[in-house]
């Protein structure tokens with residue numbers, strides 16, 4: 001089986017969409033279970049991509065093409081995963097905070113979280129504190145993931161956390177934050193449950 005999964009893993013590391021799609025179809029033809037392909041192919045490869053990014057071996061372009069290759073394989077696998085009722089690792093609502101239109105980092109984090117097996121609800125950019133709070137109430141998310149790239153929009157993370165607390169939802173959802181101006185100290189100051197400096201570590205943190 002390892003020999004059948006290996007080209008999927010390698011294809012994601014190389015960011016080779018064509019090879020990933022072909023090798024996923026081949027693995028399914030060989031009766032490999034979709035959740036095995038997900039865990040041993042996609043999630044393992046994206047974890048390695050995140051590691052390479054952390055140690056400076058991969059940069060943003062590599063992260064993007066690997067994530068895109070993973071997504072292309074995921075498109076083939078998704079209907080089968082739903083059919084085989086594989087439970088996602090949890091549900092995460094992600095968005096760039098109110099006033100913030102930057103979405104490249106947020107999208108990368110979303111892709112890495114998806115690669116780590118989470119069900120992702122992408123709320124987009126310019127997401128108001130009320131939208132996040134409403135989403136906790138109606139979508140049953142386990143984690144709220146907020147991204148901010150501007151020092152002027154960072155305070156909206158605190159407004160959102162305060163809104164979650166005011167709505168009595170603090171115990172039912174975790175909040176993780178990140179973005180270029182965000183620090184661990186800031187996360188602690190505003191009462192976030194976690195901070196990650198990059199997409200790979202965001203996926204690792206959410207999984208722990």
Ligand code: B1M
Pocket residue numbers: 060099100101102103104105106108109144145146147148149150151152176177178179180181195196197198199200202
């Ligand atoms: Co703007 N911009 N921008 N911008 N922009 C910055 C952020 C800036 C630092 C540039 C500068 O002046 N040197 C500066 C902010 C200064 C500050 O606040 N201190 C700035 C500014 C001022 C602005 C405007 C105000 C400019 C203007 O109009 N006068 C304006 C604001 C628009 C708005 O949001 N309201 C603006 C607009 C834009 C563009 C639209 C042109 C474009 C965004 C395109 C898009 O996103 N679709 C843009 C870009 C591209 C940048 C820079 C150049 C690059 C950002 C980026 O995509 N980086 C940026 C300068 C810079 O950062 N060097 C800049 C790559 C990306 C992969 O990294 O987003 O940091 P990043 O994400 C990382 C980590 O931070 C982390 O993981 C990601 C991957 O490892 N991460 C998380 C991110 N979110 C996370 C969430 C997590 C965990 C980790 O948990 C949930």
